Every structure is written in structure tokens, then in C-alpha cells.
Amino acid sequence: MFFFENRQVVTPGDLLAEGDYIAGNNTYKEGSKIYASRLGLVEYGEKVVQVVALNTFYIPSVGDQVIGKIEDVNINGWVVNINSPYKATLRASEALNKPYRQQKDDLTRFLDVGDLIFAKIIAFDRTIDPVLTIKEPGLGKITQGQIVKVSPAKIPRIIGRKASMINMLKRETECKITVGQNGIILISGPSPEHERLAIMAIEKIAQEAHTSGLTDRITEMIRKEKGARNERKDQVNK
Amino acid sequence: MSEKIRLINEDGLRVDGRRPRDLRSIKMEIGVLSNADGSAYIEQGRNKILAAVYGPREVHPRHLALPDRALLRCRYHMAPFSVEERKSPAPSRREIELSKVIKEALEPAIFLEKFPRTSIDIFIEVLQADGGTRCAGTTVAALALADAGIPMRDLVVACAAGKVDGVLVLDLNDIEDKEGEADVPVAYMPNLGLISLLQMDGSLTIEEFNQALNLAIEGCKQIYNLQREALRARYVTIKEDVEECLR
Numbered sequence: 001m002f003f004f005e006n007r008q009v010v011t012p013g014d015l016l017a018e019g020d021y022i023a024g025n026n027t028y029k030e031g032s033k034i035y036a037s038r039l040g041l042v043e044y045g046e047k048v049v050q051v052v053a054l055n056t057f058y059i060p061s062v063g064d065q066v067i068g069k070i071e072d073v074n075i076n077g078w079v080v081n082i083n084s085p086y087k088a089t090l091r092a093s094e095a096l097n098k099p100y101r102q103q104k105d106d107l108t109r110f111l112d113v114g115d116l117i118f119a120k121i122i123a124f125d126r127t128i129d130p131v132l133t134i135k136e137p138g139l140g141k142i143t144q145g146q147i148v149k150v151s152p153a154k155i156p157r158i159i160g161r162k163a164s165m166i167n168m169l170k171r172e173t174e175c176k177i178t179v180g181q182n183g184i185i186l187i188s189g190p191s192p193e194h195e196r197l198a199i200m201a202i203e204k205i206a207q208e209a210h211t212s213g214l215t216d217r218i219t220e221m222i223r224k225e226k227g228a229r230n231e232r233k234d235q236v237n238k
Numbered sequence: 239m240s241e242k243i244r245l246i247n248e249d250g251l252r253v254d255g256r257r258p259r260d261l262r263s264i265k266m267e268i269g270v271l272s273n274a275d276g277s278a279y280i281e282q283g284r285n286k287i288l289a290a291v292y293g294p295r296e297v298h299p300r301h302l303a304l305p306d307r308a309l310l311r312c313r314y315h316m317a318p319f320s321v322e323e324r325k326s327p328a329p330s331r332r333e334i335e336l337s338k339v340i341k342e343a344l345e346p347a348i349f350l351e352k353f354p355r356t357s358i359d360i361f362i363e364v365l366q367a368d369g370g371t372r373c374a375g376t377t378v379a380a381l382a383l384a385d386a387g388i389p390m391r392d393l394v395v396a397c398a399a400g401k402v403d404g405v406l407v408l409d410l411n412d413i414e415d416k417e418g419e420a421d422v423p424v425a426y427m428p429n430l431g432l433i434s435l436l437q438m439d440g441s442l443t444i445e446e447f448n449q450a451l452n453l454a455i456e457g458c459k460q461i462y463n464l465q466r467e468a469l470r471a472r473y474v475t476i477k478e479d480v481e482e483c484l485r
Contacts (some may be wrong), residue, residue: 009470012347013429026389028349035429037349037389039469054473055387056343057275057294059353073259081466085294085356101383125355127305210473 006044009210010036017049022091024050040153041210054210056153058084058182060121060130067142067180068132070115073107080117080132083149083182088130090119095134105161116142118178118186145176145188146159146195150206154182157209165205165215172222173198197225243417246403254283258407261397266378266468268385277387278468280378283411284368287375289382294356307427308353312341314375336372337362343376343396345427349389358388359400369412370398375392376425376435377461384469393465394434396425397457399450401442403441406449408457422447424454428462
């Protein structure tokens, strides 16, 4: 039995369903009753009852790709802030392509405090802090672009169903967009103007993540902005 | 000594014109502070209270971290200008006690075991006080926790009941609290039906105590509805604005 309508806003503690269902994300089960544990929109599936949270923080998960900032350099690795309650570590052996020799190699030559990296989480559980790697293609130090921060809850919306939203953004703004699962997004485009447009679109998506028909609305917005910009350019040229 | 103040007049009304079982007018809002992970503001009668939540985040100092769950820390603080006579900004005995009491009222509602080795910090700042701030503080802190996206078993609502001039009343204000016969603050988790804070100051018969407790729980349920409204309101307005634009 369901107690709400699909996609209605629910608050922590709301009784969502009773019966033979599976408690999905942001819910918990007590006996046969499923309750919400976060503020969000309820989604009733065939078997699973879940809540799409409106605000969350990032809890690392093995295999996630994240954008992090180097906070400290140790003897054999780096401490990385990945916008999560847990600080991540990047070991020298996971960053260098050659055997690491403590006596000779100066780690700050590769990555220093303040540098941004695109990395993958290779280990994390309740007892150990997340461990990162940048030894795979596409990963590594970030050298150009702009960073936007959104709530990690909005990341699935920014990617969209079958990556529809993110592909549309890339196509319309002509920017390269790298999404970290931890809510940090890297945008690098042909000009700062293009990047600004992409940032504006992403912020709008984050703000209106819980509304429907968003992809079309964002497309429309970007096209309008582009039109307005071209007009301005023409006026300047005249 | 001056004559005792009459707290209930001939018409059965209280000093602020309420009937015995009325709450004060309540206004709540979430997401009021941009630098906090979660925040909320409440006005309950003349009480004005801000709450901010940070976390889960790394514990400082490190040695306080718990290996199996998150550490919940809470600071209840009254601004020097929150009461008639200037209050020293240093935490008083009373504030330290209330911090502990509020922390313990919220603790059972939070899934602390999901975030070992981290801390969740709650700051409750009373900007203007008029009795019942521990209850309003608990209510607003629960809102800030929900706003921060911290998983909770249930929201926590608190409300006091008491006895003034021989009459059982709901949601005491400052004068009623000080001059009245008894005060029973209760924090309640409405969906689970559990009480997480129960205190009593003054004297009541067992019969009166039971009535006061039930009255306070009734009050909690009323405030709970306002709490849910406040949480929904923020997102419903955005949704409505978007729909407005589409039309």
C-alpha cells in the first residue's frame, strides 16, 4: 500500500509504503513499513520504493570518478579533498608511471597543494578513508577550465537519462564537461563566454532539478542566450 | 514583595491573550544561511532562533572521533541581546545543560552509525528569547538537519505544556514559565511515536502530569505539520515559479 503520490515531496519520517517492498535510496524499513529518511521526491517502482533526495553530501563509492583538490603532501602520497566527509589519499605509486623512490623523487613536482585532479576511487569502506588512482586514461591533473560546485544529489539530473542532458549541454555549449560524482564539475570550452553559458545552464539545472521537462527548457535557454550574444557582437561590429 | 501577577484573567485568557490550549504563532523557514550545510529559522511568539548544521565532516580535534558512528555536537547559545538584561556571551551553566539536552533529544533521530569517524555539528543561536527556547531550538535544529540532507529516522518536534494559576496550558512563554506552577517540555518523534526529551520543573499531581504530557504531544503534532510545510515550501515555490514561466 502506498501513502503518497508518485513524485510528491516527502520529509524524513514520512510513512511511504507498507507491504512487501524493497527500501531503496534514502528510505529505511522497519517491519513491513518503509519510511523516508531524507527530504525529497518519492518514487514508487514495481518493487522498490525510493526517495530522490533534494540535498545530499557525497559519500565515496568504489569506482566513482571524482574531482579533488590536493590539500597536503606526505612522504609517500597526497591528501585530497573530494568534497566529502572523508579525506582521500592518493599514493605516489598510483600517480607515477615509474617506481617511486622516496629518497629521490620530490612529490611536489608532480602535484602540489592547491592542484586539482580528476581521479577514480579504488577503495573505501567504513574503516578506511577513500584511496584514489589517476593511473587510468582520462584521469590526472586538471590544467584548464572552470569549476562549478553543485549538490551531489543533482548529479544524476545533470547527466540525465542515458546521458541525454549532458550530451545536449556539450553539443549546445561546445564545451568539454567532466562530471565528478562528488558534485564538482569541470568545464573547458573554446572561450570563457562558452564556459559561462555552460555554468549558467548547470546552475539552472541544479536549482530546478525536481521539476519536469527540464532538458527542453535548458536547451531553449541556451539557444536564447546564444542568440542574444550574437546580436550583441553584431552591434559591436557595426 | 509585590503582589502576584495574574496569569489567567476572568475570561480565562492568558497574559498574551491566548486560550489555555493555544500555541503561539509560529513561522519557520529553511536554507537561510548560505555558508552552512543546512540551516533554519523559527519565530515562535517572540522567540527568534537560528540553527545551522555542518557536516558530516572530519572531526576536530581528531581524538574525539568515534570508530563506529558519527559524533553529534550541539551548541545552544543565547545572544547577549536576546533577553531584557544583557546576558554574558560566555556559555552559562544553563546553556551547557541545554546543549546537552538538545543533543540527546536529536540523537535518536539521526542515522549516526552510517557515518563513522565524522562529526555533525549543530549551532543554535537564540536571537530573542521569550520562554520555551529549548523546545523551539530542538524544533529548528531538526529542520536544519533535514535541510543539510542528513538521513533521519524522523523529524523531532518539541513543545512544552505546564500549569499556571491552576490551569493546564500549552506552549508557555517567559512569564508563565517563571511565575507558573509547572513546566513540562517534551520532544517527540511524531511518526515513530517516541519521546526523546521529557523534563519537568515545578509540581504536578500524577493526574495533571499525564494530562500535561498529552497536551504537549498534541502541541508537538501541530508544530510538526508546520515543520513539514516549511520543508516543502522551499521546493514547491521553485516548482510553481517554473510552471508560471511555462504558461
